[in-house]
Amino acid sequence: MTTENLRSGTQTIQRCALLLRLITTHNRAGMRLIDLYRGAGLTRPTTHRILQALVAEGLVRQDENNRRYYLGSLVYEMGVAAAPPLDLRDICQPMLQRVAQETGDTVFLTIRSGLDGVCIGRAEGAFPIKAFVLDIGRRRPLNIGGGALAILSALPDDEIERIWSANRARIEQNYPTFSLEKMWKQINNSRVDGYLINEVVEVDGIRSMATPIIGTMSRPVGALSISALRERLSGPNIADKVSSLQNAVATIQSRLKEAEFASMDL
Template sequence: MNPSMTAPTAAIKSGTQVVQRVAALLRSVSARNRLGARLIDLCTEVNIERPTAHRILQGLVSEGLIRQDETSKRYFLGSMIYEMGLAASPRTNMRDLCHAHLQQIAQATGDTVFLTTRAGFDGVCIDRAEGAFPIKVFVLEVGRRRPLNIGGGALAILSFLDDNEIERILSINKERCAEKFPNYSEAEVRKIIARARARGFVISDAVELPGVRTIAFPIFDKNNHPVAAISVATLSQRMDKGRSDLAISCITKAIEQIQPTLLTMEDGN
C-alpha cells in the first residue's frame, strides 16, 4: 500500500472495490438468470478470483439477493431482488404499459419481441414475449444490460438522441464495445443511426449472433426524448420484405396505442 495513503482512505478504497464487485456479480447473474449462472462464468466475466467470487456470492445468498440451485449449483437472482425492484419501480411502469402489446406483436409475427429502456449509457431489456415460430431468437435475457450502441432496441433509443449526446455515448462506450463485441463497428453504427433518422426506425443485424436481424422503434416521453424501444428479432433469412412490413405494422400500431397513455401517465405524475 502507498505509505502516503491514510488508513481511512485505504478503507474507503477497499469498500468501494467490494461494492463494485457485488454490483458486477449481480449484473452478471441477472444477465444469465433464465438458465442460471455458473461460478466459472461469473469469475471470467467479472474478472474476480474464484475464492473471492464464491465468498461474495455466498454472502449474497445469505441475504436473499442471490439463490443457488442445490442440484446444478448455478446462481439465480433471489427473492429480495424482486422485492427491492418493486420498491424501486418508477411511477410510470413501462413494462406494465407495454407487456400486452409485446404479446400481441409476438402472436402476430411469430417471432421474439423485446422491450428495452435506457439506463445511463446502456440499454436494459426489461421484458420479452415469444412467438410461435419454433426457432427462438434469444438475443437478450430480461435484465441484461448492453451499451446503447449494441442491439436493435438500444440503437433505436440512441438514434433519436441529440447529436452531442450520441457522440458522448459512442466515446464512453468505445473501449468496452471493442473489448466485448469483436464484430462491433462504430462506422456501421453511424450508418444505422442515419438510416433510422430517415426511416423512423432501426433495421440492424445482431453483432453477437450472426444471421439474426432486428427491427426496432423508439418510444418517446412527453419531452420527445427516446426512453424505450420495442424490437422484433428473428432469423435474417426469415426477415424478408413481407415479414419486415408485418413487424413494422405491428410495432407501429402498438406504439400508437402506448404513446398517448404514456404521456397521460407522465402528466398525471
C-alpha cells in the first residue's frame, strides 16, 4: 500500500468517525443530510457516500419518513461488547433513579471522553416541567455544563488549563456567553462545598447542580448532576437536593471500591 493510499484510508476513517460523533450528539432528533455535511465541513456528495456505506454496515440507519439519520443497531451491539467489566453506568443508574425520585427533577450522569463531557445516563423526576438539557450520548466541551465542571474541579489546575486551551476556539465559537472567570469560580466553589451551581448556557431559566464522582485512584470518573428550573435550585430548595446528590455520590463511590476489591479477588 502506498503512502498516498494509506493517507486516503486514514482520512476516510476520520470522516466516518466525525459523522458518527455528530449523529450520536443529535441521535434523539436525528440529523438531516444538510446538517451533517455542514457540521462535518464536507461536501454533500462525500457525506452522502460515506453515510450510505455506514447504513450498509448497520452503523447508521435512515428513517424512511423524515429521511433523518440515526445510529444503527450495530453501534449498540458494539457498545455492549466494548463495555468494561466495571460498568459505571450500571453502578450509577439506581442512584440516578433515587435522586430523581427524591428531588422530582431530572438527573444526569456525565463522564469524560478526552476533551469532552458525555452524558451516559439520565433519570426523570415527577415534577411536570422537565429540564432535558442533555440527551444520552450528547457531547460537549469539558468546560461546558455542570457535570463537566464538576469533573474539572477534581483535576489538577495545570490539566484544567490544558483542557481550556485545547477547547478555547470551539467554546468561543459555540458558547459566546461562556466566562473563564466564572468557570474558575465554580470550580473553586465545588472544591470547597463539594458541589457547584451552574446556569445552563443553552437554556434560559435552567440551572444545574453537580458533584464529582471520585474513583479508587483519586481521579474523577464522572459526575452526577440535577437540572431544573432556576427557582427549584435556589434558596431553601438547595439544602435537601445537595444532601440527596451527595449521599448518592457517596454510595456510588463506596460501590466502586467494593467492585474494585471484588475484581482483585477473581
